[in-house]
Structure formats: structure tokens, C-alpha cells
Amino acid sequence: MLFVLVECSKISSNGFIPAWRESLNTVKIEDIAKMANVSKSAVSLAMNGKPGIGKETRARILQIAKEHGYAARTPKAEKGRAPGNTIRFIACTQAGIVPEHFSQQPFFMELIQYIEEKCRKRGLSLLFNTLHPDELERRIGELEQEHASAGILLLGTNLGGDQVRAIAAQQRRLVVLDTCFDAIEANFVVMNNKLGAHQAAGQLLADGHTRIGIVQSDERIANFSARQEGFLQALAAAGLDCAEEDRFTLSPTIVAAQEPFIAALRTRREPLPTALFCECDYIAISAIKSLAALGLRVPHDVSVIGFDNIHESVVITPELTTVHVEKEAMAELAVAKLIDLMAHGPGVTTKIVVDTRLVVRASCSAPAAALPAGGSGTVSAH
Missing domain, CATH: 3.40.50.2300 (Response regulator)
Incomplete structure (x- = not known):
């Protein structure tokens, strides 16, 4: 899989898909899109290593790009970006709660958009990687060797305690989002x-x-x-x-x-x-x-x-x-905590719990008389 540096200062107006300097390549993204019979956004997702498209489509796009000499902006091609300006966001995808297309699900989409916004305001670059939980520990180490970051935001929604503990032991500048394990010495930001x-x-x-x-x-x-x-x-x-x-x-x-x-x-x-x-x-x-x-x-x-x-x-x-769920507050607190780790190094770990609030709309009211069992009363038997 190809992982590309997403410069937060060049995130497009939708807050998620990064802008590309297409003029640096003889073959343009729209050319690849036509040859692969896909949209330009699909090409961008494939070249960035982002979720949202199928494996076969991704492989076809990358093969066409390679055959036609498309020079993607890889992390090694970035100049003037020290690790101190770069943080890595890692999402663990698998069937179930966080599938490959998780970034299209409203909760995760909002959270990621807020994280990118908080990074952009601070002049930080964001490396976006998706990994399967089974390869998480090994691949994080490999990715950091290929292109070092100053800290890692880990979307831990579907991770177990043993997985988080192993990563926390390996990566000291780490903030885990959307889950929390009280018995693990690591930094967490989670809703209450x-x-x-x-x-x-x-x-x-x-x-x-x-x-x-x-x-x-x-x-x-x-x-x-x-x-x-x-x-x-x-x-x-x-x-x-x-x-x-x-x-x-x-x-x-x-x-x-x-x-x-x-x-x-x-x-x-x-x-x-x-x-x-x-x-x-x-x-x-x-x-x-x-x-x-x-x-x-x-x-x-x-x-x-x-x-x-x-x-x-x-x-x-x-x-x-x-x-x-205060998703913007969670993003702000996670990025701020990681910046503190970047500036001062690992110290006392913290578990930040963000309170929630109730939003009352129209789906709740006082109860009517108890309904009978299915198959009678107002319950349709068809």
C-alpha cells in the first residue's frame, strides 16, 4: 500500500481529500481516472493510501499510474518537513465496526475532519495510514522507519487492550482516540x-x-x-x-x-x-x-x-x-496532548474523558399502553 503525506495546509474545501500538485506530472490525475474508468477522487484516494475504494480498484489505479510514469508525492519527496512538523494518524480497519470504508461513516468522517482542521491551524502535516489490527505493531515500526513522525494519533475504536498496550510500549509519543483502558499506561481521549x-x-x-x-x-x-x-x-x-x-x-x-x-x-x-x-x-x-x-x-x-x-x-x-458526542473537543484535546508530548517528551500519561450531552428530538415521548406480543395488535404479521 502507498502512504502519502497529506499536508494539512493543502486540504481541500471538503476537509478530507487533500489537494495534489498535478502540474508536477506529465500524466495528470484526470488522465489516470479516464484510463481506469473511475473518478478523480478515487484516484486521489488510491494514491494517498486512503480508504473508500475496493482493493481491486486501488490496484488497477496504482498499476496504471506506474505504467504511465505518474510521480506521486510520497513522503520522501517532501522537502523542508522535519519530523517535528509531522504527526501520523493511524486507523485500524477490519470487518465490523471500522471497515475499510470507515471514513465514509458520519462519526469517523466528522472526527477526522476536525483532526485535520486542528492540525492545519497549527501548521502541522498529517500522515494518514490505514492498517489491519493484526499487522498494527509490526507495520507502525516499519512506517516510522520509512518516514519518522513526531507523534502518533491512533484510532483505537475496535482495538483490544493487549493491542493498545503493545503499541504504547513501542511508541511513547502516542495518543489513543475513541477508546480507553484504565489499566494501560498510555494517553487516551474518549467520550464519557x-x-x-x-x-x-x-x-x-x-x-x-x-x-x-x-x-x-x-x-x-x-x-x-x-x-x-x-x-x-x-x-x-x-x-x-x-x-x-x-x-x-x-x-x-x-x-x-x-x-x-x-x-x-x-x-x-x-x-x-x-x-x-x-x-x-x-x-x-x-x-x-x-x-x-x-x-x-x-x-x-x-x-x-x-x-x-x-x-x-x-x-x-x-x-x-x-x-x-463532542467530536470537535475530542480532536482538539488529542492534537493538543500530542503537541505537548512532541514538545516535552513522554511524561505522566493522562486519560481525558469528554462529557456528553443529551439532544432531545422527536423519537421519545411518554409511553402508551403496553403493546401486545408480535402477530397481534398493531404489529403486522406479514
């Missing part, structure tokens, strides 16, 4: 998942719900586990619990009605919960679409609350009540 879950539970309890279900992700990460733990703690403090039959599972990366969830609702014998707490907004939106497929109305029949406050939360009908 438990507070957000308590805020969500507080809203549903204030609305008068006493039978509340949980819709969890079929892919488990530290953030989701903390959210569910916090939510159950809030219910317990109110003298309530979430029954096992009121716990459901959905994919966290699909924004559509999901048949397994629909089938679980249609075939259950117990009354439905009057409200559902979802571990993220994608799950909440899928839950709303799945309920609609059964003829159930949100929030009249079932209230739904999400977590993240992505842009799609105001596109869905009804607009989603959700927990807002």
Missing part, C-alpha cells in the same frame, strides 16, 4: 460513555417508561460495553432492570430495516418494551426502520434513543433523540 448512557436513561425514565429494552451491536467494542453498563446502572438506581427478552442485537454499520430484529419482534410472546436504548445512532435508525416495517410508530408505540448525534439523526423521521 457512561455519562451519556445515564443521560439517555434519565430521559426515558422522566418520560415515564418502566419497561425499557436495549438494542446492542453484534460487534463488541469498549465504547458499547461501557454504554450498556452505564445504562443498566441507571436503571438499577431507579429500581428497574432490562429483562433478557428485551435485549436485541443489530449490525452497527447498516442503516436499514434488519430482518433478524424484525423476526425477533414478530415472533416474541411477551409485550414489547415501550422504549429502546440503542448503543449508537446507526442502530437506532435501523431500529426505527425495522419498527416501521412492522407497522409500529415511533414514538407513539415505542420510543427510541440513540448515541453519537450523527448528521443522519436529523434526517430520519422522526428526528432522533440521542446523546451528543
Whole structure:
């Protein structure tokens, strides 16, 4: 894979795709795009080593560029950029929470845009790399040998504690984003998942719900586990619990009605919960679409609350009540912490937890009478 230095001062207006000095090459990006029958942005993604296109398409673009002598701007071609001006952003991609096209998902897209903005304002260059978790420890070392950086921002969303511990032992100027392990001596910046879950539970309890279900992700990460733990703690403090039959599972990366969830609702014998707490907004939106497929109305029949406050939360009908994650603040704090490490060297490690806030919209209300089991009442049997 080709990794290219992204100069933050040359990021285009969309805040994500870097500008290229195409005039330095006889063969232009648009020429490669025509020959590969793809868009110019696809060529840019391929040449930058960024996610968002398939492996076969990437390989075809790189082969055409090589055959026609296209001279990409590699890190070695950059002059006047000392390691002290360069930080490396590493995202670990795999099937599930952070797939190869993760940068197109709203939460990660916003976070990356904010990171690039904070770097640009400080005159920093950003190396953007995507790696599979299985090769993370080895490849970080190789990348740093090829082109040294002054520090590393690691998107740790889907990483386990052992993986983070190994990287932290190898890279002392490291800040891990979007996860946190209390027992690991490393720098972390993460949202306050438990507070957000308590805020969500507080809203549903204030609305008068006493039978509340949980819709969890079929892919488990530290953030989701903390959210569910916090939510159950809030219910317990109110003298309530979430029954096992009121716990459901959905994919966290699909924004559509999901048949397994629909089938679980249609075939259950117990009354439905009057409200559902979802571990993220994608799950909440899928839950709303799945309920609609059964003829159930949100929030009249079932209230739904999400977590993240992505842009799609105001596109869905009804607009989603959700927990807002301060993504810009997380980016600012992560970049500032890394700059401090760059200036003063490794010292006392810190774990920065950014509080959340509840955004109340139209997907929650006071409960109606308890709904019957699937197959009767307002639940469609088709």
C-alpha cells in the first residue's frame, strides 16, 4: 500500500481529500481516472493510501499510474518537513465496526475532519495510514522507519487492550482516540460513555417508561460495553432492570430495516418494551426502520434513543433523540496532548474523558399502553 503525506495546509474545501500538485506530472490525475474508468477522487484516494475504494480498484489505479510514469508525492519527496512538523494518524480497519470504508461513516468522517482542521491551524502535516489490527505493531515500526513522525494519533475504536498496550510500549509519543483502558499506561481521549448512557436513561425514565429494552451491536467494542453498563446502572438506581427478552442485537454499520430484529419482534410472546436504548445512532435508525416495517410508530408505540448525534439523526423521521458526542473537543484535546508530548517528551500519561450531552428530538415521548406480543395488535404479521 502507498502512504502519502497529506499536508494539512493543502486540504481541500471538503476537509478530507487533500489537494495534489498535478502540474508536477506529465500524466495528470484526470488522465489516470479516464484510463481506469473511475473518478478523480478515487484516484486521489488510491494514491494517498486512503480508504473508500475496493482493493481491486486501488490496484488497477496504482498499476496504471506506474505504467504511465505518474510521480506521486510520497513522503520522501517532501522537502523542508522535519519530523517535528509531522504527526501520523493511524486507523485500524477490519470487518465490523471500522471497515475499510470507515471514513465514509458520519462519526469517523466528522472526527477526522476536525483532526485535520486542528492540525492545519497549527501548521502541522498529517500522515494518514490505514492498517489491519493484526499487522498494527509490526507495520507502525516499519512506517516510522520509512518516514519518522513526531507523534502518533491512533484510532483505537475496535482495538483490544493487549493491542493498545503493545503499541504504547513501542511508541511513547502516542495518543489513543475513541477508546480507553484504565489499566494501560498510555494517553487516551474518549467520550464519557457512561455519562451519556445515564443521560439517555434519565430521559426515558422522566418520560415515564418502566419497561425499557436495549438494542446492542453484534460487534463488541469498549465504547458499547461501557454504554450498556452505564445504562443498566441507571436503571438499577431507579429500581428497574432490562429483562433478557428485551435485549436485541443489530449490525452497527447498516442503516436499514434488519430482518433478524424484525423476526425477533414478530415472533416474541411477551409485550414489547415501550422504549429502546440503542448503543449508537446507526442502530437506532435501523431500529426505527425495522419498527416501521412492522407497522409500529415511533414514538407513539415505542420510543427510541440513540448515541453519537450523527448528521443522519436529523434526517430520519422522526428526528432522533440521542446523546451528543463532542467530536470537535475530542480532536482538539488529542492534537493538543500530542503537541505537548512532541514538545516535552513522554511524561505522566493522562486519560481525558469528554462529557456528553443529551439532544432531545422527536423519537421519545411518554409511553402508551403496553403493546401486545408480535402477530397481534398493531404489529403486522406479514
